[in-house]
Amino acid sequence: MDKLTKKLRGVLLQNKAIEIKQMVSWYLPVSTYKVAFKRVKRSQMDILMKMMLLTFEQTDIRRAANFAELLLVEELFVADLLQKMQRMGLVSLEREIYKLTTKGNNQLKTGVIAEELEEEYTEVLYSSVHDEFWTDMVEALPDINQELSTYRYGEKNDQINADRVLKVLSEREHIQEEDGFQTVVSHVCGFEEERVEHAPCIEFQVYNKEQDIFYARVWNTWLGRWDDFLEKQIEEQEMIEWREKWLAVDEESE
Numbered sequence: 259m260d261k262l263t264k265k266l267r268g269v270l271l272q273n274k275a276i277e278i279k280q281m282v283s284w285y286l287p288v289s290t291y292k293v294a295f296k297r298v299k300r301s302q303m304d305i306l307m308k309m310m311l312l313t314f315e316q317t318d319i320r321r322a323a324n325f326a327e328l329l330l331v332e333e334l335f336v337a338d339l340l341q342k343m344q345r346m347g348l349v350s351l352e353r354e355i356y357k358l359t360t361k362g363n364n365q366l367k368t369g370v371i372a373e374e375l376e377e378e379y380t381e382v383l384y385s386s387v388h389d390e391f392w393t394d395m396v397e398a399l400p401d402i403n404q405e406l407s408t409y410r411y412g413e414k415n416d417q418i419n420a421d422r423v424l425k426v427l428s429e430r431e432h433i434q435e436e437d438g439f440q441t442v443v444s445h446v447c448g449f450e451e452e453r454v455e456h457a458p459c460i461e462f463q464v465y466n467k468e469q470d471i472f473y474a475r476v477w478n479t480w481l482g483r484w485d486d487f488l489e490k491q492i493e494e495q496e497m498i499e500w501r502e503k504w505l506a507v508d509e510e511s512e
Contacts, residue, residue: 259283259402263460266477275468279504282463285406285456286488288392288480289384289416293423294447297431299373300440303365306331307339311366314349314358346373377447382426386416388487391426395457395480402458409459411491420446459488463500472500 263281270276303311309329319325322340326333340356343349348362358366365371383392387409427443457480465472474492478485 259458259460262477262479266460266462266475270462270464270475273466275466277465277467278462279465279472279500280463282461283404283406284409284459284461286385286387286409286459286478286480287412288455288457289386290452290455291382291384291418291423291449292452293380293382293427293449294377295380295424295427295431295443296377296445296447297375297441298444299375300442301371301373303369303371307343307371308366308369310336310339310343311348311358311362314356315363315366319356320354346371374444375441380427380431381452382423382449384416384418386418387412387491389417391422392480395482397482399458399479406456406458408456409488411495418449420449423449459485461488461492465500465504472497472504 263283267278267281270278306329310325313319313325313328317328319328322337323333325331325340326336329336340349343362344351346361347359348365349356350359351357383394384390385392424443424446427446431443457478459479460477462475463472464475472493474489474496476485476488476492477483478488
């Protein structure tokens with residue numbers, strides 16, 4: 259951390275008009291949420307399945323054997339496909355007759371099969387201060403050899419909800435396979451905060467002599483860059499106070 263602070267200080271002081279009035283480090287909370295979700299596998303409906311669904315729509319079919327005889331297809335193959343369509347909710351057995359369901363009718367019209375897969379789990383990272391979902395840290399967090407306080411404007415104000423999590427997973431977990439299959443996240447089953455990590459941030463309170471302005475520069479070690487959101491937030495709260503404080507100090511030293 260000391261090495262990084264020294265490097266950042268050197269970068270800022272390349273501008274000869276800059277004075278660093280104060281430097282302070284603190285932690286920024288970053289929450290890890292465990293998310294349960296489901297995917298849907300979408301593919302073009304094959305000819306046999308389309309023929310079976312059309313037949314269920316137009317004719318009373320009681321057994322796989324009836325269908326096999328009608329279309330001259332192996333009964334075992336038809337039975338397996340029929341079980342699959344029942345599991346997917348495309349057909350149902352009513353009074354010993356197979357009937358096309360609303361879902362089956364909709365998919366027959368579109369010609370696209372949507373198969374719901376088993377529930378999965380993943381993690382998402384969320385900064386409540388920024389109200390943003392983040393990716394994994396750019397590089398390992400620096401070693402800290404001192405106690406740091408939490409960010410002074412870091413009141414927890416989570417705006418996380420299932421719709422926002424779904425949007426993040428839809429962008430991150432989308433799979434386009436070579437054979438035409440497309441697997442997309444369809445539903446967030448639930449989520450809960452699993453742990454909170456602490457990302458060190460290095461804050462510089464800066465004065466530009468030529469422009470006569472005070473401003474903040476904040477290095478976010480999780481993102482590996484200057485964080486303009488935190489800088490603006492600090493400036494809105496403290497910039498007037500800095501001017502009064504540091505100009506008074508300068509007058510006393512003269």
